[in-house]
Amino acid sequence: MTLQGGFTGTILRVDLTRGSVEKEAIREDWAREFVGGRGIAVRYLHEEVDPQVDPLSPDNKLIFATGPLTGTNASCGARYMVITKGPLTGAVTTSNSGGRFAPELKFAGYDMILFEGRSERPVYLWIQDEIAELRDASHLWGKGVFETEDTIRRESGLPDCAVSAIGPAGENLVRYAAIVNEKYRAAGRSGVGAVMGSKNLKAIAVRGTGAVRVADPVATMRSQWAMKHELTQAPLTAEGLPAYGTLALMNVINEHGALPTRNYRDSQFENAEDISGEELAETRLAANKACFACTIACGRVSRISEEGVGRYGVSCSPRNWRHATEGPEYENAWSLGADCGISDFDAILKSNWMCNDLGMDPISLGATIAAAMELYEAGVIDESVTGIPMPFGSGEALLTMTEKAAYRDGFGDQIAEGSKIMGERLGHPEVFMGVKGQEFPAYDPRALQGMGLGYATSNRGACHLRAYTVAVEVVGEPEPMDPRAAEGKGAVTKAFQDTSTAVDATGLCLFLTFGTTLESIHPILKAVTGFDLADNELLQAGERIWNLERLWNLRAGLTAADDTLPKRMLKDAIRGGPAQGEVSRLPEMLPDYYRERGWTEEGHPTAEKLAELGLG
């Protein structure tokens, strides 16, 4: 079999210990079975990395993977994924980012980069079409993402190159450090940036002048136009996301009584309107912004007020938007806002901006600060520990701890560990609100039962992007499901997980699924790759990848006992608002989910299921 399109056919293998960069052919059989992106990279991880490996040791590998539709003109063909063992979770992690870094990598001629070992001194990988070499990064070490990107662009003489980098948080091994490209797009979760930092790898810069070959150009054009047309017909992709971004959800989720507030102690935030998409659009929105080839453009460019700039003494670099920043996404405005009881939009925007420059996941950062605020208000810790007052609602505390966490300075050293380890060290593990070491995103699983099952069973720890049951439980599409009911959530969670995984493998953006279906993506994949795909083959590939991730996690030592939620979600009923009195009904849903998956009661894929998926 020879790859006809979509794939360049070449991957880069970078041995950081030896300082070598080698080109090798991609495994074509795996490309067919696991598609690309998250799928094929997990297959490589499964083959090459011992699941018991210390995530921050040279033996862990770090994979940057594009999909076959990345860099094509299919809408949202902008994504790459970073696959490794996550230091926050000890599980497989698969973090996703957009922008234009990934298409640029394809244009240079590569589907994937696989880093192994550890460099003795800081380096970055420079790629210019067929040239791929490691360069000294000593002068960049310690610098923020923004300055790193600007410096590489200037020094390289190719200002159009795309740069993906870590900031001080990655260098200092903050457990939720991110990898950031084009300054504001991030592979955010689970600490992929810390793995990069542990390898002394500061950045990857790439300039490509080639193109992505497609097997059937006419069918590619037809099928991708059909999908674009669909996106213009669906309210969320045609209007909701362009007008309000993901932040449109703030008021909606709050009205449902599912907006976690003050470290999940409450489920409605009295000041949600002040940090909503509507407020942003009315008072601060400078522009919206799209990733490569995207016809949705959910990205925000938002103004920080002059007063806010003065108040917190952090100025935006003049090389960037003056007094403006990209974002925030709903999840970030929630974690840095409602979850910390903060309604000061300037403080939220600035902390979000700092997270991009310092290279940190705002979800885990905000949630860990919220857990610390709970302990501060309970009198478990005081200023002699934290160095500053840390009550809920304090924008000052948020900004101070954002900086201190990235540098592991003072109490920031505890915040940098994430709320699970921080809570355990302070004798209060119950303040950790998450799964498998990773903090929850912005939906209360007691109010939206399906989200609880999705969090508990996500292979990379608590995550909203693996099974977005909000679609059926809040949006009511394609069919409404009662958010309070446990019945039927096993099947729908499995279906969402497999679908999301399949989309991730193609190199497209998950937000497409708000306006189109796998049935519309399928003909594009067929036309681009030339693969003779059966009708449900893409969805089945999603299931295959999901099961392989599960097998890897089981070999890493995770068990069914890790498919759980904190006691606060299982035992403590919501105290007020529309979902008052609700707890998570995970114990009812989990056995149902395992059955739907074809797994044993202990959460192991059965031999029959593995054989069916070709994993036996």
Next chain:
Amino acid sequence: MRLLAGLRDRLAGGSHALEVDASSVRDLLTRLVGESPDFRAAEELVFESATRDRAARDLRILVNGRSVQFLAGLDTNLQSNDTVTLHLTGARGYPGG
């Protein structure tokens, strides 16, 4: 009642919240359309057709945070001090969608 996002401009001259006297959700939507300056546009936004027997496909209606899809639909009765939230939405995309 509370209106979210684009509905504020289209139905209430930019207001976030309105006080409306109504006995059911249907009654409330009918009044909302009746008081709107652009009657026809408001009707199209709120109801699926001029017969007004179904809410528009992309309109979500919450009574005290609970979708009327799980109550009595447009026939859901309202008490004084009930909070009704309207938002527009739409998401196909997952299996079966």
